[in-house]
Amino acid sequence: MSEIERLLERLSNAHGISGREGSIQDLIREEIAPYVDEMRTDSLGNLVATRKGERPSVMIAAHVDEIGLMAKYVDEKGFLRFVTIGGWFDQTLLNQRVVVHADSGPIYGVIGSKPPHVMKPDDKKKPIEIKEMFVDVGCADQDEAKSLGIKAGTPISIDRTFARLAGDRVTGKAFDNRAGVVVMIEALKRTRSKSTIYAVGTVQEEVGLKGARTSAFGLSPDVALATDVAIPGDHPGIDKKDSSLEIGKGPVVIIADASGRGIITTEKVVSWLAETAEEFEIPVQMEVSGGGTTDATAIQLTREGIHTGVISVATRYIHSPVEVLSIKDVDASAELIARALETVSRHFKTDE
Template identity: 55%
Template sequence: MERVRETLEKLSNACGISGRECNIREILEDEMKDCVDEIKEDALGNLIAIKYGKKPKETRKKVMLAAHMDEIGLMVKYIDDDGFIRFIGIGGWFYPSLLNTQVILHGSNGPIKGVIGSKPPHILSEEERKKQIRLEDLFIDIGAKNREEVRNAGIREGTPVTIDVSLKDLLNDRVTGKSLDNRAGLTVLIEFMRRIDHLDCDIYAVGTVQEEVGLKGAKTSSFEINPDFALVIDTTIPQDHPGIDPKRSMIEIDKGPVITIADASGRGLIAPEKIIDWLINVAKDKDIPYQLEVSEGGTTDATSIHLSRAGIPTGVISIPTRYIHSPVEVLSIKDIDNTVELIVQALKDVDL
């Protein structure tokens, strides 16, 4: 599991918001180049790593494994006369979680440190204390005295911004950091390609772009690959901490990978029964812990993939991750390892 943790740390600490995934793509390529037959980048920026099967080409099925490379982040919108920077959110933020955090602005002259500032509590009025934090209330301070200093630092409109957080160890093989959604999925993708020999089928491991802003990369890459079926690897919300009604589900950290039955109340993916049964049967047969999810909330790249071309049978396997879309996401390295093992065992002898 140490190698799994090291890979996750490298990916989590790197930065790549939606549409600016180049750093993550480089890591993904570097980690997989020695264990695949071909790597290419498509026009939208998806990274596609291929390990060809042992059977004759005309008889081989194509399997697509997808995990998105992008993280939610920020982008510079406006620089005021005094050097304070206004921004927009890229992806699904709960804006109060940004208050008083440290950030990195990825400008043309290299990374610049900054903080998201606010009025100190000492001078807040009673009315201000009751107000919910809005995006327009937030700004970035890099220490500049005016707009010219900001521009001279290589910051302009459109500069991407990420949270300045590094991966840290917690108890019980758990870690905390940013962008575990979905650098955990990428870690599974990499580790899977390391562990398997050439199978009967062709494996297309895809790091997709712009999932957090519309499942965009999954749409174009699945159209190009046209796989016989696909598995998406992502993260999902456990119900094992205060503040969440346990009646919503029984998903917990350390209880293994989560097999999706349906998400977004069916507006996203309703997984085919044959894929659900296949994954459950493998997990039971190989004694791999697993959980099942029927969710009302978000969705994944599977929503785009399963509607590509004439339709592609698609499943989702997720890693339970607390506090998703915040700077302090938490997951278990054991769950990542078990997710890899489930996919390895499932694809060793697949007939869908």
């Protein structure tokens, strides 16, 4: 197993929904410590690791949170009602096994529903909505659930583990954005850049790009790169007109996302990344998308504006527990950022 695969497996199998990312930050802190001069956690929970150097300073932002659930209340029979944290498609959640992160420790549960045997014909034709779902942890009543430390605000995450597919393809939960975290860590290991580098594990991206906004404001870097995942159009159910990306074809440089409501990467940043990729013979894919955005949108609009780009890993089935990507793409994305950190001073002057 490669180092990248080992690290991705470790991070993917760990749990940390938006707003409750502490255990993920602990893993990142352990992995990144040998490659930085100092680390701190800010008031929102962002992990800011700094390698001291020269200007231009560069921020690499990788959001660490995963979409999940949060207990809303426990009913009299011990079943948990919940809200979603982040963007779920309702039917993806149905009948999943989950981990309830109670005060007493992790407790397994299942998202229950009415069996088809007792459904009326009309019921079978209708999708089951999240508001009708519940989590069954096996408790007999409300008091038993409370005794385990299950209460309003208890985080809930999907119980799914990393697995290998054919070739260099792997599957798991939370590749959005633990893959981006791996890219950030690996880039920091490889680069010989003389710039000051801020490697930031940002929080609450899935619920509003919150950690990127506050950390970028505090750091005020000269340049920034966000790492994330992008949607490929290389599998049944999605057309190439919706996405021209393919897994296994290299890092994705985002030119624009969310039809411009997200980031529109400046020509200066696109040129920097494209020229670096060409110089070091790293194949890249250019992406213009109509939906979804990243931490880069918040960073770009911080203070008077920050030169910001995005390097993403093409990942199938995002916002599900069975995301799929190519390990070679993760490796190449880390290589592109490592080399871009070394060429940044050619493209950005510190008096700009």
